[in-house]
Amino acid sequence: KAGVTQTPRYLIKTRGQQVTLSCSPISGHRSVSWYQQTPGQGLQFLFEYFSETQRNKGNFPGRFSGRQFSNSRSEMNVSTLELGDSALYLCASSRDAPVGDTQYFGPGTRLTVL
Amino acid sequence: GQSLEQPSEVTAVEGAIVQINCTYQTSGFYGLSWYQQHDGGAPTFLSYNGLDGLEETGRFSSFLSRSDSYGYLLLQELQMKDSASYFCAVDSSYKLIFGSGTRLLVRP
Numbered sequence: 001k002a003g004v005t006q007t008p009r010y011l012i013k014t015r016g017q018q019v020t021l022s023c024s025p026i027s028g029h030r031s032v033s034w035y036q037q038t039p040g041q042g043l044q045f046l047f048e049y050f051s052e053t054q055r056n057k058g059n060f061p062g063r064f065s066g067r068q069f070s071n072s073r074s075e076m077n078v079s080t081l082e083l084g085d086s087a088l089y090l091c092a093s094s095r096d097a098p099v100g101d102t103q104y105f106g107p108g109t110r111l112t113v114l
Numbered sequence: 115g116q117s118l119e120q121p122s123e124v125t126a127v128e129g130a131i132v133q134i135n136c137t138y139q140t141s142g143f144y145g146l147s148w149y150q151q152h153d154g155g156a157p158t159f160l161s162y163n164g165l166d167g168l169e170e171t172g173r174f175s176s177f178l179s180r181s182d183s184y185g186y187l188l189l190q191e192l193q194m195k196d197s198a199s200y201f202c203a204v205d206s207s208y209k210l211i212f213g214s215g216t217r218l219l220v221r222p
Contacts, residue, residue, distance in 0.1 A: 033209065043157070043201065043212035056208040090156060100145055100164055100205060105156040 002027065004093050004106035012112045018079040021109045025072050025093030032074040033103065034066060037088040046089075049074055050096075078111075086113045116140040118213035120202055125219045126192055134187045134216045136202030144205035146178050146185045151215070152198045160200075161187065192220050 005024045013019050025032050034046040045058040049068035066076040072093075078085055088108045094101035118138045126132040136146065145164035149157040163169055163178035163185060175188040189196055197220045203210040 035210075035212075042214040043203075045209045045211065048208050050208075058209065092157075100162070102159045102162070103147075103210065105149075105158065107156050 004091060004104050006089075006091055006106040006109050008109060009107065010110045010112075012114060013081050014114050015081055015083060017081050018077065019081060019111060020075055020077045021089055021091075021111075023074045023076075023091035023093075023106060025074070025091075026104055029093035029095050029104070030072050031094045031096060031101070032068055032072065033092045033094075034074070034076050035090045035092065036060075037090055037108070038086075043090070046076065081113045083113050086111060116204070116206065116211050118202055118204060118211060120200075120213040120216045122214065123217045123219070125221060127221050128192055128194060130192050131188065131190050132192060132218065134189075134200050134202075134218070136185045136187075136213055138183050138185075138202070138204050138211075138213075140204050140206050140211060142207040143180070146176070147203045147205065147210065148174075148176055148187045149201045149203060149212075150198050151201065157201060164205075189218075194220050194222065196220050 007022045031050045033048040035043050037043045047057045052068045063079045068074045090108045092103040092105045094103045120136045147162045148160040151157040161176035168177050173190045178185040199215040199217050201215045202213045
């Protein structure tokens with residue numbers, strides 16, 4: 001069974017631009033979560049989607065948004081990029097709900113904002 | 115607020131046993147998970163405790179005490195490949211809240 005895939009793997013953008021990251025969950029998994037990982041803040045929860053509905057959201061500004069499609073694939077968008085948005089963005093999928101279920105992480109997208 | 119505390123760094127010798135502690139303060143607690151992350155890699159699931167007590171999976175064991183808001187990960191027969199960062203994470207209302215991670219260095 002294929003794992004979680006994320007595209008692109010690396011991205012360089014400049015301040016003020018916007019970016020869209022993509023995540024394809026493991027087949028049969030309907031829950032997709034997004035996390036931001038930085039050396040200073042660690043792994044921080046962005047949002048979680050299940051059956052195209054956002055069920056929970058972390059403490060990030062409105063510039064961070066996401067969506068999920070009917071095939072469970074998910075995208076996250078960051079608008080008006082800031083230098084502090086440079087991070088590894090990880091998505092994770094699970095079968096039903098992230099609570100009590102194993103989350104399987106993708107390799108991440110390394111975003112650098114110049 | 116919600117917070118998890120775990121040691122930032124632990125060093126141990128190959129073949130030894132190491133325990134990584136995690137204390138948490140959070141609402142809506144469902145369980146405690148542990149993840150391993152090698153440098154440059156993605157976090158991978160190690161263990162989950164939904165109930166109090168010990169869970170054993172091979173060389174790794176994890177413990178939870180809900181009354182003490184405390185858990186730990188125990189790694190036995192340490193191997194060099196166990197050098198990595200270890201994160202505890204609280205299941206809370208459709209999201210995982212991660213601790214800041216413990217960097218484990220295994221020395222020969």
